[in-house]
Amino acid sequence: MKNTVSIGLIWMLLFLVANAGAQENRFIPGRINLASENTNSPDDSTHNCRFWGMLASGSFNDSIKTSHLKAFKQLASSNPNGWGSGFYTKTIRGGFIPVINRGMWRADQDFLFDSSARMMLDNLTTCGIAHIRKSSSGYVNIPDPHPFYTKSLQRDFSMLFAHNGTLNKPTLISMLGTYTNENHYSYSGDDINDPNHDTDLYRLYLMKWIDEHPADGITTCLSNALVSLTTQMGTNLSYNFIMVSNYDTLWALCYNNTLSYSRETEPSGYVWEISSQPLSETGWVRATNYYLYAFTTNKATPDSIPVKDMGFGLPENIDKTCPLSFTFPNPSTGNTINIRIEAKESQRVSLQLYDSRGRILSNLSDIRIQSGENRFIFDIGLQKSGIYCLKLDAGKNSQTKKLVIVNGF
Numbered sequence: 517m518k519n520t521v522s523i524g525l526i527w528m529l530l531f532l533v534a535n536a537g538a539q540e541n542r543f544i545p546g547r548i549n550l551a552s553e554n555t556n557s558p559d560d561s562t563h564n565c566r567f568w569g570m571l572a573s574g575s576f577n578d579s580i581k582t583s584h585l586k587a588f589k590q591l592a593s594s595n596p597n598g599w600g601s602g603f604y605t606k607t608i609r610g611g612f613i614p615v616i617n618r619g620m621w622r623a624d625q626d627f628l629f630d631s632s633a634r635m636m637l638d639n640l641t642t643c644g645i646a647h648i649r650k651s652s653s654g655y656v657n658i659p660d661p662h663p664f665y666t667k668s669l670q671r672d673f674s675m676l677f678a679h680n681g682t683l684n685k686p687t688l689i690s691m692l693g694t695y696t697n698e699n700h701y702s703y704s705g706d707d708i709n710d711p712n713h714d715t716d717l718y719r720l721y722l723m724k725w726i727d728e729h730p731a732d733g734i735t736t737c738l739s740n741a742l743v744s745l746t747t748q749m750g751t752n753l754s755y756n757f758i759m760v761s762n763y764d765t766l767w768a769l770c771y772n773n774t775l776s777y778s779r780e781t782e783p784s785g786y787v788w789e790i791s792s793q794p795l796s797e798t799g800w801v802r803a804t805n806y807y808l809y810a811f812t813t814n815k816a817t818p819d820s821i822p823v824k825d826m827g828f829g830l831p832e833n834i835d836k837t838c839p840l841s842f843t844f845p846n847p848s849t850g851n852t853i854n855i856r857i858e859a860k861e862s863q864r865v866s867l868q869l870y871d872s873r874g875r876i877l878s879n880l881s882d883i884r885i886q887s888g889e890n891r892f893i894f895d896i897g898l899q900k901s902g903i904y905c906l907k908l909d910a911g912k913n914s915q916t917k918k919l920v921i922v923n924g925f
Contacts, residue, residue, distance in 0.1 A: 564773070565662070565680040566591050566792045569645040569758045571766035573813035574784030578637060585633045587795050588646060589623035595650040596622040598660030599629055602676040603636045603644030604762050612641065612762040614665050614676055623648050642813075643760035647678040664719045669699060670727040673734065675761050677719040680792060681754025681773055688717040691748060691901065691922055695724040718757070721745065728900050735810045735819065738767060740903050742808060742823040746771075747847055747920045751806075751824055758790055766790065766811040769823070770803035777801055777809070777818070785813035840865070840885075840915070842908045844894075847920035851898040853906075857890040863910050869896045869919070870905040877904070898923065 568588045570581060592599070602616040617632040636644045647662035663676040689696075699720060725741035726734060742755065755771035768775060768790045778800045780787040788811040794800045803809060806824035839860040844853050855867065866881040878896040899921050908915045 564754075565647060565649045565678075566595050567645060567647045567662075567678045567680060567758045567790075568792075569643070569760060569766055569768065569788075569790040570640075571643045571760065571764070571788040571811050571813060572640070572782070572784075573642060573764060573787075575782045576787045577780065577782075580780075581637055581789075582633065584789060585637070585646060586630060588791075589629055589648070590795060591793060592623040592625070592648050595648040597649040599623040599626065599646070599648045600660040600662045600678070601629075601632050601636055601644065601646040602663040602665070602760075603640035604642055604676070604760065605639045606641040614674065614762075615639065616663060616665060616676070618660055620660070642764050643766050645676055645678055645758050645760055650680075662715065664716060666699070666719050666723045668723060668727055670730045673726065673761060673763070675719070675723070675759050677715075677722070677757060677759045679715040679718050679755075679757040681756050681771075683714040683718055683753060683755070684749050685714050685717060687748050688714065688721055691745070692717065692721055692724060693923070695727075696720060699723060699727075718755075719759075722759075725901070729902065734761070734765070735767070735808070735821065739808050739821045739823050742769065742771075743903060744847070744901065744920050744922065746824060748922065756792065758792075764813055768803070768809045768811070770805055770807055770809070771823070772805065775803040777803060777811070779816070786816060787813070788818075839913060840908070840910055842867075842906075842915060842917075844906065844917075844919070846918075847922045849922055851896060853894045853896055853919075855892055855894050857885055857892075857908070859885050859887055859890065859910075862886050865908060865910040867894055868907045868909075869894075869899075870907065871899075871902070896921075 566588070568585060570576075589599075598618070598620050599622070600616065600618040602614055604612045604614055607613055615635070617628070617635070619626045619628050619632075623629040633646070636646075645663050647660060649660040649662065662678040664678070665674065665676055667674040722738060722741050725744075726737045729737050729740070732740070745755070752772070754773045755769055756773040756775060757769045759767040766788060768777065774793055776791050776794045778789045778794075790811070791800070804820065806822060808821045808823050810819040810821075840857060840863075842855055842857045844855050857865070863885060865883050865885055866879070867883065868876050868880075869878040871877055877899065878894070880894055883892070901922050902920075904919045904921055906917050906919050
């Protein structure tokens with residue numbers, strides 16, 4: 517009996533020593549905690565994670581895609597804090613369901629990464645994404661939460677979403693308003709004030725815009741949401757993301773971070789791959805900064821939409837020779853706008869508020885203004901968050917400007 521106990525203790529010690537050596541370079545739960553997370557190096561604080569995505573229709577070169585996805589884990593040495601993958605697969609009833617796998621260890625040291633990659637390529641119907649994490653974009657002691665899954669409350673649409681970069685969380689919270697109570701918010705079910713949920717809030721913010729603008733296409737909703745977001749947060753942050761849906765589309769944003777894409781032609785259509793950091797430049801096209809891309813299998817080129825400036829999506833006419841001009845807080849909140857008009861002479865003017873579909877939402881006509889500065893309040897009603905257009909008319913002269921409205925509902 518004593519000999520049996522002694523042998524058991526020896527084997528236990530050998531097991532602990534072997535595992536201690538094997539896990540030396542792994543992410544060990546508890547080493548990074550919420551309190552110390554912001555004390556990491558500047559590189560870590562940017563959450564500069566890496567992602568890979570694929571969109572196909574029917575067939576694709578299995579061996580090439582397998583090698584690409586497995587090569588992705590070579591980046592794990594600089595992105596050691598877990599991995600995640602997700603894809604849509606078709607059910608026997610014709611619907612689509614998301615399949616998500618997550619790992620806590622770094623991808624190049626976790627045998628589950630290869631098996632998950634194999635599962636994705638064997639079973640994906642249209643699209644899938646993979647993510648490896650740098651710094652902690654989720655809680656300690658849980659796998660990497662990317663990709664996040666979100667379902668629309670208003671239409672038959674859902675998405676898998678991954679992001680790299682750092683966003684201002686208080687601003688996101690204010691822009692979401694009560695939407696976090698309506699849609700499922702937290703990956704871990706913890707407090708909304710946790711500092712690690714910028715990606716979680718980011719994907720909810722995009723879905724909120726999709727829900728609040730059901731008449732617009734998904735790409736239009738995303739581009740308008742991003743214009744509004746950068747108006748609030750500025751253009752010095754990194755908003756990069758990759759997003760796939762239960763339909764035949766893959767979206768990717770290049771915003772202050774690297775992004776490349778490649779295309780192959782198959783009998784069933786085009787096959788696209790997206791990478792935040794391809795291991796080779798051969799066959800890859802570098803995406804343009806400040807552009808949102810929409811990839812589909814039936815088009816040889818992606819749709820690309822600029823999202824940095826407020827000038828996207830609505831007509832703007834600013835004639836510098838015009839004898840009058842007007843300014844207003846932008847973005848605005850509430851149901852009134854403080855308007856300031858500078859005029860060279862006394863005259864009558866009118867003001868209209870338009871939505872993105874060209875409909876007049878509010879009109880103030882036959883306003884008498886004097887030469888010089890004029891100030892008044894324009895009642896526009898309580899509008900949903902979005903991009904609108906303000907037009908000032910004065911006879912043959914007019915000024916048209918964009919207005920971003922941010923209301924928490």
